[in-house]
Amino acid sequence: MSPSPLTLSDDAIGAVAADPAVARRHLTLIAEATDRLMAADDPRAMIDSLFTLIRDELRLDFYFNYRRDDATTRLEASGGLSRDAWQAAARLDIEETACGLAMRERRSLHLTDIQASRDPRTAFVRSLGIQVYLCIPLFHGSQVLGTLGFGRTAPLPFDEDERRLLALLCHYVSLAKHRLRIEEALREGLETQSRLLAELNHRVRNALQVAIGLVTHQIGTAVDASARAALSRAVERLQVLASAHxxxxxxxxxxxxxxxxxxxxxxxxxxxxxxxxxxxxxxxxxxxxxxxxxxxxxxxxxxxxxxxxxxxxxxxxxxxxxxxxxxxxxxxxxxxxxxxxxxxxxxxxxxxxxxxxxxxxxxxxxxxxxxxxxxxxxxxxxxxxxx
Missing domain, CATH: 3.30.565 (Heat Shock Protein 90)
Structure with a gap:
């Protein structure tokens, strides 16, 4: 018997909360989270900081952040896992999990009553005792950057306000991750440029040293005094060129x-x-x-x-x-x-x-x-x- 289909829900970003008190708390979280995300320089620490910020308010026990690079997906950050559980999460074939489905369908995935499910796509989160799981794909334009999932061991589905809050936060996470990827690419480009320039300078300097040696040899064999003086000036200028490199x-x-x-x-x-x-x-x-x-x-x-x-x-x-x-x-x-x-x-x-x-x-x-x-x-x- 084939597994029953997983239910997908719309991830449109709407008003954060209808209750004024909840709305104030959520807006405070959004403001703090935005500051942290925009100032972050490490993708793993960034999500850890976000999880710490929202964990108590949203009664979260776990989070999983998978990173997608072209056709490769890997676990980049997680929270609430033991060392063995982290290693198991890192070894997962993500395409056969709920997160893989969320990326393929490009929609958020809200799973409830997971302990009663026999769907193989929830086997790992079920092994952790998770009852409720919300997985949100991360995008920048049409590019899929990965997923960010949140789990509860309590049998409390995420209500509409919570889903909207997490969708909004994941939108900011996507922006921050895209920024960090651009900065990473720029650093790698600068490092490559620096290595190439160093190699070029090294080769030019070596070539100039060879030229200096050849001209110096000619000075020793030149009979005419004016020729020796001209060759000496040529050596001096070659040495100036070599100095600049x-x-x-x-x-x-x-x-x-x-x-x-x-x-x-x-x-x-x-x-x-x-x-x-x-x-x-x-x-x-x-x-x-x-x-x-x-x-x-x-x-x-x-x-x-x-x-x-x-x-x-x-x-x-x-x-x-x-x-x-x-x-x-x-x-x-x-x-x-x-x-x-x-x-x-x-x-x-x-x-x-x-x-x-x-x-x-x-x-x-x-x-x-x-x-x-x-x-x-x-x-x-x-x-x-x-x-």
Whole structure:
């Protein structure tokens, strides 16, 4: 003899409760539950917290939360179960249970007098002593996210107000679960992006080191002094490029380089001197690897025209001008104001300034200022002052 069909009830969300006292209690629960669900960052703890909140009011003894991912369904959270019962619930073939039916039918399922039933789809909840069971499918749009079921050992069917309250809470649970899934996917995407960027930087850095080795070898074999000088400058610039790809300057955001730290390294590398105090940055400044490379090469090119051999004092700050966020670099040192003329006479400096969209000005002979667009916020970066 085939099992008798299970009764399905409509899960439309209506008014929470007709009795004013019950309505006030339910509205209080809804407000508290909404705060918890919207602030949750762990799906299992989120449902545990909800169960704790509503258990006494609704006389609940058990809950089961199954998660659906494509064609796979698994137990994500539960309450009221012993360890053995939890393991049994996790091993269930969900498609052969009342929860599986609720997902297929995309409707809530309210079962009563379960202990008197012989339906195999209620065998597990019956083994727990559950008399009444309400299973509600979780949706986001047309996507089934799983089910959330509540059980009572007392023979008290869920009344209409209780069913409506739980349907409304499950609606908010669905929203919260969808949000958590999106955040999980974003985290996984960022982690993948970070790994790929690290691998790319590693490969670029290795390739540059090979190039540095080859050019250095050519320096040793070059006879002409001018050729050796040109090759030495080429090695220096390759080393600047390699510096920008080092993980030492990585920031919390993938793909961004700590520009003050990179400038200190370039100064130390080119001048062979400590540069901890050579760069003063009021703001936390991070730029894309492309802009970091351009800025480092520009610094190297400017240092190449430093006749007295001393590094300038470099200041970095962010400024908002005409609605745009700009990065201002100031180079203070003897004769540095005159380097503004390099834009017209040095093709490398001119190309790098064009690439960075940097506008040079000089307040006096001892100060060169470069102003350029700041792209940090385009890559998800925010200043320390912004939190």
């Amino acid at each position: 080092r993980p030492l300057y990585a920031t919390a955001a993938p793909g961004l380089v700590d520009l003050p730290a990179l400038f200190r390294e370039v100064i130390a590398q080119v001048r062979g001197e400590a540069a901890e105090r050579a760069v003063d940055a009021v703001d936390r400044i991070a730029v894309s690897i492309e802009r970091a490379v351009g800025a480092a090469l520009l610094l190297d090119a400017l240092l190449a025209h430093d006749d007295d051999g001393g590094a300038p004092q470099i200041g970095m700050r962010l400024d908002r001008r005409d609605g745009n966020e700009m990065l201002e670099l100031s180079f203070q040192g003897s004769g540095w104001g005159g380097r503004k003329a390099l834009i017209d006479h040095d093709r490398l400096v001119a190309r790098l300034c064009h690439q960075l969209r940097a506008t040079p000005t000089s307040e006096d002979d001892g100060c060169l200022i470069l102003v350029m667009p700041y792209d940090g916020s385009e890559y998800g970066h925010r200043n320390a002052a912004d939190g």
